[in-house]
Amino acid sequence: MTIDQTVLRKELRQFITDSFLIGDDQVVFADTDSFMKNGIIDSTGVLELTAHLEEKYSVTPSDDEMLPANLDSIDNLVNFIQRKLSATAAQ
Amino acid sequence: MTIDQTVLRKELRQFITDSFLIGDDQVVFADTDSFMKNGIIDSTGVLELTAHLEEKYSVTPSDDEMLPANLDSIDNLVNFIQRKLSATAAQ
Amino acid sequence: MEFTKDSLKIDAAAVTEQLCQTIRTQIRTRLHKTGAVVGVSGGIDSTVCAALCARALGPERVVGIMMPEKDSSPLSEQLARKLAAQFGFQAIKEDISGGLAGLGCYERRDEAIRSVFPEFDPSWSAKITIPTNILEKDTFNFFHLTIENKSGESRTKRMPLAAYLQVVASSNLKQRLRMTTLYYHAEKRNWAVIGTGNKDEHEQGFFVKYGDGGADLKPIAHLFKIQVYQLAEYLKVPREIIDRTPTTDTYSAEVTQEEFFFGLDFYKMDMLWYALEHKVPAEKAAEVLGLTVEQVRHGYANIERKVNATEYLKLPPLHAV
C-alpha cells in the first residue's frame, strides 16, 4: 500500500486541526513546524497521534521509532509513514 | 466573679499569642488594634476565641453580641468580659 | 457611569459569543485538551456552563456528570437529564455515596451533630445556617445547626466550634469527591474540567479549596449571579432550572445559599457589591436600592469582610523560597 504524498499531507493536517485545534483552521503552522515547540500537541497528544497512525494507516512506530524525527511535524510524519508503508509492501 | 483588668489583659494577650501566633511574641499589636484588620485572627479564629471565653471565663456572647465592638481587640474583649461578668454577678 | 437599577444588565448575545471563543482558545492553547467535563447539578451555574461548552466545542466534545449522593434531591438528576437532552451532550451518572461512606463522611458528620443534639439519628435531617440580618448590623459570622424530623418538628442551636468544624470538614468531602470524579472522566478522555462557580461564589469564597474550587477553567467566575440568570434566559435553558431556588445541595435538610452563606438575596447582594466595587457613595446606592444608608454600610462591610477572608482559599501552594 502506498499513499499519494499530497493526499497524506492533507489528511494529516486535517487530523491535527480537528483533534488538537478543535476544528480551528485559523491556526497557521508550516509542514516543517514542530508540533511540540509550537504548542499544538503535548506529550499525551503524541500518543493520540500514534493511535491515529495505527488506526488509519496500520502504521505502528516501534519503541525505537518514538522519536521527534519521525513524529514531530507534518513533514516528519509524511516521510515516516511512507517509509513504513513501503517497507511493509516490500515484504 | 470579677477579674483584675491587668491580669485579664495579660491572659488574653497570652492566649492570642499562643493560639494564633504559634507562640511568636515578636509580633507587636496594641490593645486597641483590630485582630481582623491586622491579620491576627480570621473569621474562624473569632469562633476559637469565643470558645476560649466560654471555657476560661464562662462568658458566652449571645447571637446579638457577636460583634467586632465586643470581640475584635484586646480592649474590646476586656470591656466585654468585665461587663458580662458583672451582669452575672448582679443577678 | 451612573449607578442605576440596570447597572448589571449585560448584552447576553455578545457575552455568549465572547465566552465561547474564550472557552475554545483556553481549552486548546493553554490546556492542550480537546473537550470539556462539567458536573451538572440541575442548578443555574452548572447549567449555563454546560450550555456554553456545548455551543463552544460542539455537544460531542462535552460530557455532563451527575453526581448524586444520598442527601441529594432527586430533582437535580431529572433537571440535569433534561438539560443534556436539550443541548445534545452525553450525561453520565456517578453516585458518590459509596465513596463518601468509604471515607466515613456520614458517620463523621453525624458524630459531630450528635455532640450538639444527642437525639439526632438518620430519621432527622440537618442543616447549618448563618445570620441573615446582615444589613441590620455589623455582625461576625456564626453558625446555627438545625435538625428537622419528618413530622416537621425542628430544633436549632448555635454550634460550638469543634462541632462546626467537623460538620464542615465532613461535608467538604462531598465537593472533593465530586472534583475527583470529574477528573477521572476528564483524564480518561484527555479533556478539561470546567469549574462552574460564579463571581459571587468565587470572590466571596463560597467554594471548597480543591473541591468545587479545583478545575481547569471557570468560564463564569467573573459574572454576578444575576448576570448568569441573564445568560440562562438567552441560552433558553429549561425554565424549571431558572425558577429553582439555589441550594447548597450538601445538607440533608434543604438550605438555600442565602441561609447558608450569603445572608442576603442575590439581587441586593450583587447590586451592593457592584456599587462597592465602583465606589458608589452609600447615599446613592441606598436611593437606587430602596435601602437606608446604614443598611448599605452594613452590606458593604459584610461583603468586604468576606472578600478579604478568601485569600486562603485562592492561594496556590506556598513555597518556602
Next chain:
Amino acid sequence: MEFTKDSLKIDAAAVTEQLCQTIRTQIRTRLHKTGAVVGVSGGIDSTVCAALCARALGPERVVGIMMPEKDSSPLSEQLARKLAAQFGFQAIKEDISGGLAGLGCYERRDEAIRSVFPEFDPSWSAKITIPTNILEKDTFNFFHLTIENKSGESRTKRMPLAAYLQVVASSNLKQRLRMTTLYYHAEKRNWAVIGTGNKDEHEQGFFVKYGDGGADLKPIAHLFKIQVYQLAEYLKVPREIIDRTPTTDTYSAEVTQEEFFFGLDFYKMDMLWYALEHKVPAEKAAEVLGLTVEQVRHGYANIERKVNATEYLKLPPLHAV
C-alpha cells in the same frame, strides 16, 4: 561558580533553621492556621516534611496521616509509625481502600488492564513503566504495562492510549482521595495541609493536579531530591527510610520512581538539571559526571521537555476575563 560534583551540597543546619522559620510564618501569617497535617508514607520527602514541621511548630501541632490502601506496602505504615514515635507527633491511620472501592477505582483500572491483557485477574499485580534509556536517545515518552503473577512470571506490552489514560485516571483517584483525607483532618482542626513534593516532582510535573499537588504549603518544593537526603541525614530520621528506594506507592507491582517517571537515577538527573539551569556547557557537565557530551545533551532535552509539559498541572483555574 564552577560546576563540580559538590554543586548540590547544602548547609543542612542553616537550611533547616530557615525552613522552620518560613513554615511558622506562612502557617500563621498567610494561612491563619495553627498546626500542620502531613501525609506520612514512609518515604523520604514526607518524612523530612513531617520532621521539619515538628521542629518548627512543636510536635503537638503536627499530625501525621498514614493512608494505606490495598495495593500499599505494609512497610510504609511501619516506617511512618517509627518516624512519629521518634519526633513525638500523633500518627493517625486512615485506610482509603473503602473510599477507592466506592468510587470504582480498582474495577475501572482492572477493566483497562484487561483490555491489554485479558488474562489479568486480582492474582496478578501490575505496573506502568517508561523508557529508561533517556541518555541514549531523544525519545518521546511512551508507556509499557507489565503484569506479574506470584510465580514470578511477567508479561509486558506497550499500552494503547485509551488503556493508558484509563489506568492513570483510575490511579489518580488514590492521590486525590489522599488529599481529600488530609483536608478532612486539617479542616477539623483549622490546621494547614503540607504538600511533600520536592523540586524534581514539582518542576518536572510528577504529581497529580489537586491530588498530591493540592496543599496549603510545600516546604521542600525548591529542593532537589539529593538535597532532601542531606536534610534527612541532618534531621537523623530513621535509617531504613533513607535507605529505601523511592517508589510510586500507587501500583500493585512495586515500581521505582526512576522506572515510572524520571527515567534516570536521582544523582545524575539532579546534577544534569542543575547544570542545565546554570547554563553549564554540555562538555563541562559531561566531564564532571563521567558522561559523553551526547548523553548530556539527551538528558538536557528530556528534562526541558518535561519541565515545559508541566504548565497544565500548575495553572490556577483559568478565568474568561
